[in-house]
Amino acid sequence: MNEQHLLEIRDLTIEFALRSGVIRAVDRVSLDIPKGRVTALVGESGSGKSTLASAILNIVSSPGIIKGGSIAFNGSDILKYKANQMQKYRWTDVSMVFQAAQNTLNPVMRIGEQMTETVLSHKKMSREEIVKKASRLLDYVRLEPDRVLKAYPHELSGGMKQRVMIAFSLLLDPQLVIFDEPTTALDVITQDYIFDILQKINREMGITMLLLSHDIAVVARVADRVGVMYAGKLVEIGDTFEIFENPKHPYTAGLIKAAPSLLDDIGKTKSIAGSPPNLLKLPTGCAFHPRCESAKDICRKVAPDLIAVGDGHTAACHLHDPFRKGEKPA
Amino acid sequence: MSSLLELRNVSMIFEQKSGMFGQARTIPALTDVNLEIHPGEIIALVGESGCGKTTLGKVITGLYKATSGELLFYGKNIWSLSKAGFGEYRHSVQLVQQDSYAALNPMRTIFQSLSAPILENKLVKNRKEALDKVSQLLEIVELSPPEQFLEKYPHQLSGGQRQRVLMARAISLNPKLIVADEPVSMVDVSLRLSILNLMASLNRKLGIAFIYITHDLATARYIAQNGRLAVMYLGKIVEQGNMAEVLSNPRHPYLQALLTAVPIPNPRIAKAKRELPLKSLEMPSLLNPPTGCAFHPRCLYASRKCEEEAPPLAPCGNRVIACHHEERVPVWKLASAK
Numbered sequence: 001m002n003e004q005h006l007l008e009i010r011d012l013t014i015e016f017a018l019r020s021g022v023i024r025a026v027d028r029v030s031l032d033i034p035k036g037r038v039t040a041l042v043g044e045s046g047s048g049k050s051t052l053a054s055a056i057l058n059i060v061s062s063p064g065i066i067k068g069g070s071i072a073f074n075g076s077d078i079l080k081y082k083a084n085q086m087q088k089y090r091w092t093d094v095s096m097v098f099q100a101a102q103n104t105l106n107p108v109m110r111i112g113e114q115m116t117e118t119v120l121s122h123k124k125m126s127r128e129e130i131v132k133k134a135s136r137l138l139d140y141v142r143l144e145p146d147r148v149l150k151a152y153p154h155e156l157s158g159g160m161k162q163r164v165m166i167a168f169s170l171l172l173d174p175q176l177v178i179f180d181e182p183t184t185a186l187d188v189i190t191q192d193y194i195f196d197i198l199q200k201i202n203r204e205m206g207i208t209m210l211l212l213s214h215d216i217a218v219v220a221r222v223a224d225r226v227g228v229m230y231a232g233k234l235v236e237i238g239d240t241f242e243i244f245e246n247p248k249h250p251y252t253a254g255l256i257k258a259a260p261s262l263l264d265d266i267g268k269t270k271s272i273a274g275s276p277p278n279l280l281k282l283p284t285g286c287a288f289h290p291r292c293e294s295a296k297d298i299c300r301k302v303a304p305d306l307i308a309v310g311d312g313h314t315a316a317c318h319l320h321d322p323f324r325k326g327e328k329p330a
Numbered sequence: 331m332s333s334l335l336e337l338r339n340v341s342m343i344f345e346q347k348s349g350m351f352g353q354a355r356t357i358p359a360l361t362d363v364n365l366e367i368h369p370g371e372i373i374a375l376v377g378e379s380g381c382g383k384t385t386l387g388k389v390i391t392g393l394y395k396a397t398s399g400e401l402l403f404y405g406k407n408i409w410s411l412s413k414a415g416f417g418e419y420r421h422s423v424q425l426v427q428q429d430s431y432a433a434l435n436p437m438r439t440i441f442q443s444l445s446a447p448i449l450e451n452k453l454v455k456n457r458k459e460a461l462d463k464v465s466q467l468l469e470i471v472e473l474s475p476p477e478q479f480l481e482k483y484p485h486q487l488s489g490g491q492r493q494r495v496l497m498a499r500a501i502s503l504n505p506k507l508i509v510a511d512e513p514v515s516m517v518d519v520s521l522r523l524s525i526l527n528l529m530a531s532l533n534r535k536l537g538i539a540f541i542y543i544t545h546d547l548a549t550a551r552y553i554a555q556n557g558r559l560a561v562m563y564l565g566k567i568v569e570q571g572n573m574a575e576v577l578s579n580p581r582h583p584y585l586q587a588l589l590t591a592v593p594i595p596n597p598r599i600a601k602a603k604r605e606l607p608l609k610s611l612e613m614p615s616l617l618n619p620p621t622g623c624a625f626h627p628r629c630l631y632a633s634r635k636c637e638e639e640a641p642p643l644a645p646c647g648n649r650v651i652a653c654h655h656e657e658r659v660p661v662w663k664l665a666s667a668k
Contacts (some may be wrong), residue, residue, distance in 0.1 A: 014510055159613075187613070189591045217600070218518070220593065260523065270523070271523035
């Protein structure tokens, strides 16, 4: 256990048994979440990032099962927690803002009542104190507390509801907050100030964050560290600048090149060949090989492990494995 | 250049009759929109949710009849065309929507979905000819070999492939214009570019004009790099002109704010974020739109005049802008990497 790591995930594997076969949504993923920093996981739909995040709260939904691995929070494996420990851990230690969370508010309860209920289900606190705390947090996310506490969800815009959800996630002073696509379905301007708010929370309150996103441009702005997932595996992780300026996995490099920017030369933008894999019929060897321009014979046969490719930078790609450099391209 | 399509003072007002005491509420989704579309060009229509861009797409494709104003196709008002003439218009102007799953009948194979319109409109005589034509269409949208797709159902295809099928259907009746409403926002990120490239190649090879409707300025710039950009805010076009020119020197304060908010996939630029040039973060409601210039409550440069009087869309160099105080608005430049 490294003191700098709030969360250490080791060899986590999550499977879904479907009628059509078994899907390995998360495949032996090991990931450290450093204290006080913003870690982002990038991946397309089906890459396993949301399933991984649900495991951190131990709420993997049926028919998903955690087949193996450990998740240590401050050194203790939360997968071994008893029900009462789990109840304390969720929301008090780690909270989450789910995708399209705006729609998870109860439509027939005022925001203030919902916030009070959330606090009381986890700990004892006077209503006065709760209102004080909720007001402070709402103010922090740039909402008018007096108005919002009395409002019903339908009286608020999508961006306001998302800020309410952020305030919710902070109610019990968690150490880690997970944000799953926090700005999907929100406008660009709304997205921009929501990320301003998240950065402020991280810097001023020192809260550790895990951000899940499909959008590499968003990640460039907020994350200190970036992990890239493909077909259930973590294929590359490193410091944000390192990942963008010196990507080692061809998929990471492809994602960066495939993101249209307002600034770059349009001719440099390039799409990734092929389509995302079918998890029921994963390619042999490296799951990315059918889409990879540099694929060699070994890539079709052997799945690569994560290896160090730089300072705090690892990638799962045979092209960077020094012991395999002698291999001839196919 | 003569225009393919011309919108003259097009307004669309929706009426909502519910309400607790049965009072009618009106929603001005479009107000006095003027836009000219030339044959074979690409226009990106950009705005945030609720700005009226989807409504405008539906008006252009003839799915909505505008409350007022004219829609001229080769100079003829489409709302005074004969039934046959209007039918022809609907063939010439096609709509591709965001949700490719909803746009295809889940019980029909790709061949059935693609052959129905060409058989119905007698572009082909029989099933045999239909098969040839559909195969050809699938080749054009790069779903090859076609035999692999003909007998598939929509759920057996990926989002990107379904979007290609929609493009094939849109071009099957030899249209002059395709209105593509957020065609890539539900497609996996690694495939988005390839769909945009397909649209660009249909434009180049078949000479079809495109209106690309989106909230995403980066993809708008990508596809309409040599075309035009029209920016909408609360039912109005606020700035319109050549894409490269407008982006190198955006003049409307709303467009400057929007551009500031676009995430840039480069951490050196993205992390050196600038403040949004806005007075208020909240988007006003269309149910109760602001007086005068709809942007004035959020605008840093607004005056009394902006509260009282809506600015007309007026020429300014090569482009048109709706702003009373264009001269007050500072020059705005995209950040560059150090």
